[in-house]
Amino acid sequence: MNLFKMDDLTNRDLHGLLDLAHKFKTNEMDQSDLNHKTGALLFYEPSTRTKLSFEMACHKLGIQLLGFSKESSSVTKGESLYDTVKTVEVLGADFVVIRHPDQQYYKQLEGVNIPVINGGDGSGEHPSQCLLDLMTIQEQFNDFSNLNVTICGDIKHSRVAKSNAHALSRLGANVRLVAKDEWQDHELPYPYVNLDDVLNDTDVLMLLRVQAERHDEQSYDENAYLRSYGLTVEREAFLPDSSIIMHPAPVNRGVEIDSSLVESSKSKIFTQMENGVYIRQAIIYNLLHKRGSFL
Template identity: 50%
Template sequence: MTLQVHTHKHLLGTKGLSATELTSILDRASYWEEYPVKVSNHLQGRFVANMFFENSTRTRFSFEVAEKRLGAEVLNFTAAVSSVQKGESIYDTVRTLESMGIDAGVIRMKPNGLLAELAQKIKVPLINAGDGNNEHPTQALLDLYTMRKHFGHISGLHVAIIGDIRHSRVARSNLWALRTLGARVSFCAPAEMQAAELAEYAPYTTIDEALKADVVMMLRVQLERHEGSLFRSAEEYRAAYGLTVERAAKLAPHAIIMHPAPVNRNVEIDDELVECDKSKIFTQMSHGVPIRMAVIERALS
């Protein structure tokens, strides 16, 4: 199944992507980041649909800017104002848009496992913009791009991912891609936020151990997801697992701070650290457009 999906130019996740494929996407993003004009006619006459069955303003805008910079015609579809609310299935909606002649679809959805099934039935390339707690490949790619641009390489880096691993598609996509490119990944999370099935690929460490990493990646934490959590408040979580100013002082001189955003300021990371010298949070966001340009171009080439 995986091979068939890749030959059809789908991008369902980073799991199964080779080091060569990952590197070629990063290299092409570098080309687009340096591209001298804002809008090219690379994909003139091609139609791309952004199909968001789950809200995300930043990711959708980033894809839309990427598509428009490539000269594509953009169709935006959000489930909140669509017939999916009336019970039409995600599959029917995607098939409908495919039958209208779209050339590619960017898709974000809540259900796990549905995207791989869709990719078997839909002939146009699909790009995963986040599915359930499974994967978010373009986020991981822009994270890798940020690391490679800063350090000059990814192989040999130690990346610590801290927070709600259990619900995080970002953690999973980063884990698979980073391991493929030779980085070492460790996780740090309270017991109820751990994903036990990932422990064989990345060990769980203490917060003090995590702070020794080259890259400290904080995840957005939503305490309401965890029934019977150890933490009664955001303040308690911050005290135990947040990147506070005191903890940040222990980071290695060369270390960088990352976060997929949106950030809960003063929960997983202190307000004054969000734009400090070590922080790459807004840099990551700026890399979203060239990465997504590379991915859309790959789908349609």
């Protein structure tokens, strides 16, 4: 069993992983039986939170990690992704986490016999980020049914938007999207709205990073973006008291969100990062403990 996309998980799987992550967070889990396991993190794109939280999750589980750097590996000599993963497999790794710029890179990996966890595939999906976001929302609201979730930003290029919109809708939330015209993805079956029209009934405002590295255009006006699509101090005042602000990070302060709001009382941005460790523990533990199957 692999974790490539959110559709690989049933709703029962989702809730099971959330429950398991909560047990890790509250120290209710015995995880000592994974001390003999080995993993590998193959990151072909830059990462801070995802890579470090997978490393911390492995550390907490007692799992050893094989070192890998794209720049100092045989990737620079033309080695294929498949051959790199097969090498890691035959050297004794029990699982691999991969982040890669190619969407659906995992289609190249038929014949790999260890679990593969998708750490992000281009503009495709980011399942572990989605799960940590779900955990953060669940901690605040307990349930997902009828929550109004507004996802705002670079929808077209965001793997987070795709994973979260589909999963939240499946769990009963009402998903709305906000994006400038050229950053809209009309393959997503959710309505596009004006941010100012929905602030007063938004339970979860999920902001997205502007992914300039995936854009054809050379630049955009950051100040104009904040005024039109970002969370300003003035807009934050219209959010309900019970609402929460989320962002997968890295945060472009003063672009997607006013810097003063990143650690405001409504913000769960750093809580998301913390929960990333527990969710990634749950994913790895479940795949290894269940011998490659989900709950």
